Amino acid sequence: MVTTTIDVQPDELAAALRKAGLSEIETGTRRRAEYTSDASNYRVAPLVVAFPRTTDDLIAALGVCGELGVPLVGRGAGTSIAGNALSAGLVLDTSRHLNRVLSVDPERRTAVVEPGAVLDSVTSAAAPFGLRFGPDPSTHSRATIGGAIGNNACGSRALRYGRSADNVVALDVLAGTGVRFTAARYGKDGQAPSAASEAGLLADLRALAGGNLATIRTEFGRFTRQVSGYSMEHLLPENDFDVAKFLSGTEGSLALTLGATVRLVDAPRATALAVLGYPDMPAAAEAVPGLLPHLPVALEGLDSRLVDVVRVRRRPAAVPDLPRGGGWLFAETSGDTVEEAVDAARKLAASLTSTKESRARTATAVSTMPISDIEAPTTRLSPARSAMIFAVRMTMSAAVPLRNFSAMAPTAPNSPAISRPVSALKSGARLATRPWAAPPLKMFKVVMRSIPSP
Numbered sequence: 452m453v454t455t456t457i458d459v460q461p462d463e464l465a466a467a468l469r470k471a472g473l474s475e476i477e478t479g480t481r482r483r484a485e486y487t488s489d490a491s492n493y494r495v496a497p498l499v500v501a502f503p504r505t506t507d508d509l510i511a512a513l514g515v516c517g518e519l520g521v522p523l524v525g526r527g528a529g530t531s532i533a534g535n536a537l538s539a540g541l542v543l544d545t546s547r548h549l550n551r552v553l554s555v556d557p558e559r560r561t562a563v564v565e566p567g568a569v570l571d572s573v574t575s576a577a578a579p580f581g582l583r584f585g586p587d588p589s590t591h592s593r594a595t596i597g598g599a600i601g602n603n604a605c606g607s608r609a610l611r612y613g614r615s616a617d618n619v620v621a622l623d624v625l626a627g628t629g630v631r632f633t634a635a636r637y638g639k640d641g642q643a644p645s646a647a648s649e650a651g652l653l654a655d656l657r658a659l660a661g662g663n664l665a666t667i668r669t670e671f672g673r674f675t676r677q678v679s680g681y682s683m684e685h686l687l688p689e690n691d692f693d694v695a696k697f698l699s700g701t702e703g704s705l706a707l708t709l710g711a712t713v714r715l716v717d718a719p720r721a722t723a724l725a726v727l728g729y730p731d732m733p734a735a736a737e738a739v740p741g742l743l744p745h746l747p748v749a750l751e752g753l754d755s756r757l758v759d760v761v762r763v764r765r766r767p768a769a770v771p772d773l774p775r776g777g778g779w780l781f782a783e784t785s786g787d788t789v790e791e792a793v794d795a796a797r798k799l800a801a802s803l804t805s806t807k808e809s810r811a812r813t814a815t816a817v818s819t820m821p822i823s824d825i826e827a828p829t830t831r832l833s834p835a836r837s838a839m840i841f842a843v844r845m846t847m848s849a850a851v852p853l854r855n856f857s858a859m860a861p862t863a864p865n866s867p868a869i870s871r872p873v874s875a876l877k878s879g880a881r882l883a884t885r886p887w888a889a890p891p892l893k894m895f896k897v898v899m900r901s902i903p904s905p
């Protein structure tokens with residue numbers, strides 16, 4: 452575990468930040484109290500909250516923290532659910548000023564954005580070109596690019612658009628060591644870095660990956676929805692040493708994101724929703740492989756017990772009509788017109804109802820579910836993996852404690868500190884999974900609705 456002792460008072464840190472050029476610095480009790488939490492059960496009081504106005508402010512802040520030995524954390528909307536956006540030192544909130552979409556390139560299908568740009572702003576800026584930013588966590592109207600990259604966020608449409616890591620082209624970053632560099636896909640042989648310090652850092656990272664090929668190939672990137680954590684697999688030669696992808700999900704613990712070039716995807720013109728009812732959630736999960744060939748944009752499961760809570764606490768009419776069942780899958784399909792989208796939803800549903808044979812085929816397909824590759828719930832991080840995670844942290848942020856891990860204080864015993872840097876640094880961290888039962892598929896009813904395109 453990384454331990455950090457902070458021997459600095461709020462006023463001292465604030466004075467040093469002001470001297471370094473930052474202007475919006477707050478040490479008041481109310482402001483610090485506001486930033487003691489994100490959307491999690493953790494409570495950590497920062498010394499200072501700052502609202503950087505420029506990239507230079509971010510760079511200066513890291514310099515000051517390095518000199519004073521104060522941990523810092525970048526923060527967007529603060530919607531993290533595992534204490535990811537908290538710090539016992541300095542919180543740098545980029546959402547107030549560094550929130551612009553600087554440019555959209557419809558030809559290259561990319562956007563250049565500041566770290567505090569809200570995901571919906573990026574999608575709005577891209578909309579005139581029929582494009583959008585793919586990852587859409589439920590918090591997309593508040594969550595920022597810096598935070599989404601920090602958490603490697605994805606959402607219900609990750610099936611079609613992937614995680615944030617799959618949607619970053621290049622990142623302008625400042626490593627904890629103070630080295631500013633472009634994190635990108637460097638290819639097998641690497642591209643010529645612009646400065647010696649940058650070259651040194653990338654060479655160190657490449658050497659770290661090169662020296663641990665077996666561990667990385669066997670222990671990292673084992674399932675496609677893996678999000679937070681150090682995704683060392685992106686540094687493998689066969690994955691083109693993609694440092695932008697690697698930094699996605701590292702929760703600001705290795706580098707500050709100063710800016711990002713993100714990929715844009717086609718925004719569907721029309722979408723429709725098929726709601727499929729199953730006896731229970733394991734049966735719904737079993738059905739998923741049979742649905743994937745229909746390329747749904749989104750596929751979400753919902754247990755009827757959750758819906759029952761609403762029915763009981765409010766009234767039955769509070770919940771709209773749903774197919775009978777103990778669990779549902781909501782499959783979103785797309786098309787150029789509403790008719791096309793609805794037709795795709797009908798086909799998807801029909802493929803599961805048609806014959807006994809197709810049901811059997813779906814059940815058989817469960818054995819090839821990618822999610823079945825996930826480790827059993829009791830699996831612990833191997834010593835080699837833990838050691839490497841520590842090494843990459845030392846390579847990129849030895850100079851400044853970008854996160855103050857030891858100060859984390861969960862208020863709930865089962866807080867979801869799982870498979871992410873915080874827990875990865877503690878031995879014995881576990882992956883959150885549960886075994887799937889496998890009763891046969893049974894679908895009761897299909898509901899079609901057309902919903903407006905985003």
Ligand SMILES: Cc1cc2nc3c(=O)[nH]c(=O)nc-3n(C[C@H](O)[C@H](O)[C@H](O)COP(=O)(O)OP(=O)(O)OC[C@H]3O[C@@H](n4cnc5c(N)ncnc54)[C@H](O)[C@@H]3O)c2cc1C
Pocket residue numbers: 489490524525526527528529530531532535536537545566587588589590593594595596597598599600601602603604605606607701702703704706707708709
């Ligand atoms: C109700 C609810 C629903 C949610 N649904 C989803 C979901 O569907 N899918 C999903 O993936 N997540 C979901 N989340 C989690 C969260 O909303 C997302 O991960 C979101 O993208 C975080 O964005 P943010 O701007 O709030 O980031 P923050 O919480 O501010 O920060 C997230 C991480 O990124 C780091 N960071 C922020 N800015 C920078 C920067 N400039 N440089 C370096 N590091 C930085 C922070 O230090 C932190 O570790 C949900 C959360 C809630 C509360």
